[in-house]
Amino acid sequence: MATVIAMPKLGMTMKEGSVVEWPLAVGEVVEKGRAVVLIESEKTQVEIEATDSGVLRHIYVEAGEMVPCGSVLGAITASMDEPFDAQAFRLENERLMGPATTAPSAHKHASRETVVASQDAAPRSGAAPVTPAARALARSLGIELDKVSGTGPGGRVTREDIEAFVSRRERLVEVSPGLNLEVLRQGSGVPVLLLPGFGVGVASFAPQIQALTAAGGFATIGLHARGIGASDAPQQDIYEVAAGAEDAAALAATLGEPVHLVGASLGAAVALEMALRYPTRVRSLTLITPFVDATPRLRAVADAWRAVARDASVDTLSRALLPWLFSQGVLGDDKLRERMQRGLSAALAVAPADALDRWAAGIAAWSGSRSADLADLSVATLVIAAGADLLTPRGEALGSAIAGATVCVLDSVGHAAASEAADAVSKALLDHLRAH
Amino acid sequence: MSGQSNQPREPREIPTAFAIAEALRIAMASDPNVILMGEDVAGGGRRPEGTDEMGGIMSVTRGLISEFPNQVLDTPISEMGILGTAVGAAVTGLRPVVELMFMDFIGTCLDPLLNQASKFRYMFGGKARIPLTVRTVTGAGMQAAAQHSQSLYWMTAGIPGLKTVIPSNAADAKGLLLAAIRCDDPVVFCEPKGILFLSTDVPEGDYEVPIGKAKIVRVGSDVSLVGMGATVGMALQAAEELARDGISAEVLDLRSLAPLDEDAILTTLAKTGRLIVVDEATPRCGIASDVAALCVDKGFDFLNGPVRRVTAAMCPVPFTRVLEEAYMPSTARIVEAVRSLI
Structure with a gap:
């Protein structure tokens, strides 16, 4: 060798x-x-x-x-x-x-390729990064991180995101197996269940919640329907009004006593449906700018609403909707218009476009189905109609069709009566609740 | 520990350099074993006329020779000689304070610190005391160029057996120096150029700032800014700026680099979840990296974002003002780092 x-x-x-x-x-x-x-x-x-x-x-x-x-x-x-x-x-x-x-040099070349490969791999792999503090907090609270969306730099999930998730989760109520809806409560006393209109959150009732809380003796319970706010959004083509009524009735059942039921627009449709189905769970009913037959204009506006919500910002959407929801009196007053628009933006922010599509389908399907049943309504009802309502103009007629209903017509007020004529609506509501 | 009865009294606003001289005066008056040695600390050869005393490179010790003629000694220009003599004096009973003009010169006299002063107590079973204080000017900002502007405290902070402190203001400078002089272990006392001639309220009389204790100098809740020496001022300014945007920054002044107040760092991290460490030294192998490592190692579950280090650039300190400013950490860079986290 x-x-x-x-x-x-x-x-x-x-x-x-x-x-x-x-x-x-x-x-x-x-x-x-x-x-x-x-x-x-x-x-x-x-x-x-x-x-x-x-x-x-x-x-x-x-x-x-x-x-x-x-x-x-x-x-x-x-x-x-x-x-x-x-x-x-x-x-x-x-x-x-x-x-x-x-x-x-051959070695150097190889190691450089390795580095490039691992750098490429990092951003592609998996979900948004989570800070250690967020991870630790989630672990201690038993929260699954993939349910939390991150708001930190680069979509990072931070401790604040976990805290916000927890406070949202604490507001969730399971109304049927696997379906959690967001409930916003304020005050204590007789329960008043608030059902907001199409595409808006409980914030649309802010003046009434404030009035009822100030008056005392009422627990306001605002419900975010399916797909709205932190509520679950089941993957369905349509959110039926009847399903909304079942959800609200299930929530009411958890409260231990009949509720004062208050709905506006689509919320009024859901409230009406619930009162017809579960009259014993309803202590009194208040319908604000309600409808039983959706007018072509209501459907067209809902259609435009969905399209704009999908393509534009909340601010743009609220500007586009303002002329349909408010009277000329509001539109003609710069300061008032600005204030109403800001409030509307806040209420609109919780409704994603998918939910709008599904609820719009629900309105179309429900429209006309209860026109003949109004006479059967057996609960004490207040109907608040708006004189300058472009979307649901037949509120007063609807009120007269309900036996024994109190009808309150607000002259020169637009569809968003609870915002535009906040005090008048609050006062009528408070009078009605106190009487029943 | 002081034999003097002068307790801290009303503060007045004086520059850090004066506060250091005040500490030296108190230390020498209260203990005849305290001696001050260094290049021109007395005035250059103790001339009989005695009027042109230089008082060291920054004139910090000017005038002390008149008050303490037997305790202030000029030395030849030999850092190795100064440190070697001082270590010997320390182990044989004196309490020497030496001035190393600029910390940049530590390369010429490292052995007495690295292998002698820092090892004796350990090697002699705890029986040897080395009450040595090395005062040395650190940092950039005076266009003193690459060989007179470095922040090398990370070197001494990395040597077991040595303590390293760095004040951020005149009051702490006085109290930390008194604590350093009276400490029976060798202490490196850094005098950052950025604060030497800045004035803050300084109490009169004799007081010590404990070695090894960091201090919260501004309370906040959103982000922690950890600074040392001149960078504490930058952090405070950044916090002021951030407050205008509704961001609440807490500022921690490390004050002592070795030992490091780990509890204080972890406490503020636990509170805010976000930490930025601001260090005038170069980024590699330094205090900023140490603090960042501590946060990841012992504070991992507190982290609500990456730990950011705002440091000097990894290059020699440039001479020209424009480049020197670009080299150093700054309020703007701190603010930028905070915005990247929130």
């Missing part, structure tokens, strides 16, 4: 060296530990000792030649008779020694 004589790497910066002299000729005896070749680096000449005894079998690099560190310079074999393939031996050992000039 042959022993290799190679160009050594004598210093950190040495890349190549030259052969100065071979003191022995091929075939001469080599002694382990004795000099077999003299080489030169930039700084010094060094005698290279044989690492084995034998004969100098082959010289690859003649004196005066310069080669990279690791290059095979010569070979020692036990005797000249031993089989030896000079070419194969060189190839094998050059490969094993790894020529210093090429190996590092």
Whole structure:
């Protein structure tokens, strides 16, 4: 077996060296530990000792030649008779020694590719990042992180997001198996269940909630219907008015006593449906700008509402809706218009476009189905109609169709009566609740 | 610990340099074993006329030679000689305070600190005391160029057996220096250029600021800004600016780099969940990285965002003012870092 004589790497910066002299000729005896070749680096000449005894079998690099560190310079074999393939031996050992000039660059190239690959992989993998504090809080509260959306930089889920999720979750009530709806409560006393109109949240009742709380003796319970606010949004093509009524009735059942039921517009339709289905759960009924037959204009506005909600900001949507929901009196007063628009924006913000599509389908399906049943209504009812209501103009007629109903018509007021004529609506409502 | 009866009295506003001189005066008056050594600390050879006393590179010790003729010594220009002498004096009973003009020069005299002063107490089974204080000017901001502007406190803070403190204001400078001088272990006392000539209220009389205790200098709830030396002022300014946008920043002044007040760092992190550490030194292997590592290691579940380090650039300190300002951390960079977190 042959022993290799190679160009050594004598210093950190040495890349190549030259052969100065071979003191022995091929075939001469080599002694382990004795000099077999003299080489030169930039700084010094060094005698290279044989690492084995034998004969100098082959010289690859003649004196005066310069080669990279690791290059095979010569070979020692036990005797000249031993089989030896000079070419194969060189190839094998050059490969094993790894020529210093090429190996590092190949390695560098490989590691750079690795880095690029791992950088690419990071952003693609999985969901938004979660801060450790958020993760720890979620763990301690038993919250599944994939249900929390992040509002931190880059969509990161922060501790604040978990806290907001918790406070939203605390507002959730399971009205039927697997269906949780958001309930906003204020005050204590006789329960008043508030059902907001199409595409708006409980914020649309803000003046009435304030009035009832200030009056005392009432617990206002605002319900965000399916798909609104933090409520669950079942994947359905249509949210039936009847389903809304079932949800509200289930919530009412948890309260332990009949409720004062208050609905506006679509909320009034749901309230009416609930009062017809579950009269014993209703202590009194208040319908604000209600309808039983959706006019072509109501449907057209709902259709435009859905389209704008999908394509534009909440602010744009509220500007587009303002002329349909408020009277000329509001529109003609800059300050009042601005104030109503801000309030409307807040109420609109909780209704995503999908929910609008589904509830609009619900309105279309329900329209006309209860026109003949108004006479059957057996609960004490207040109907608040608006004189300048473009969307549900037949509120007064609807009121007269309900036996014993109190009808209150607000002259020159638009569809969003609870906002535009906040005080009048609150007063009529409070009178009605106190009477029943 | 002081034998003097002068307790802290009414504060007055004086520059940090004066506060340091005041601490030296109190220390030398209360203990004749306290000596002050360094290049030109007395005035350059104790000339008989005695009127042109230089008082060290920053004139901090000007005038002390007249009051303490036997305790203030000029030395040859040999940092190795100064430190070697001082370590010897410390182990044989004196309480030396030496001035190393700029911390940049520590390379010429590291061995007495690295292998002698910091090791004796350990190697002699706790029987050796090394009451040595090294006062040294650190930091950039005076266009003193690459060899006179570095913040190298991370080097001494990384040596077991050495303490390293850095005040952010005149009052702490006085109290920390008195504590350092009276400490029986070697203490490196950094004098950041950025605060040497800034004035704050300083109590009269004798008081100490404990070594190893950080201090909350502004209370806040949204983000913690951890500073040291001159960067505390930057952090306070940033907090002021952020407050106008409704962001409430808490500011922690480390004051002591070794030992590091880990509890204080973790407490403020637990409170705000977001932490930015502001360090005048270069970013690698430094205090900022240490604090960041601590937050990840022991405060992981408190983290409500990444820990950000606002430091100098990883390059020599530039000489020109424009480049030097770009090199250093700044209020604007702190504000920017906070905005990236919230």
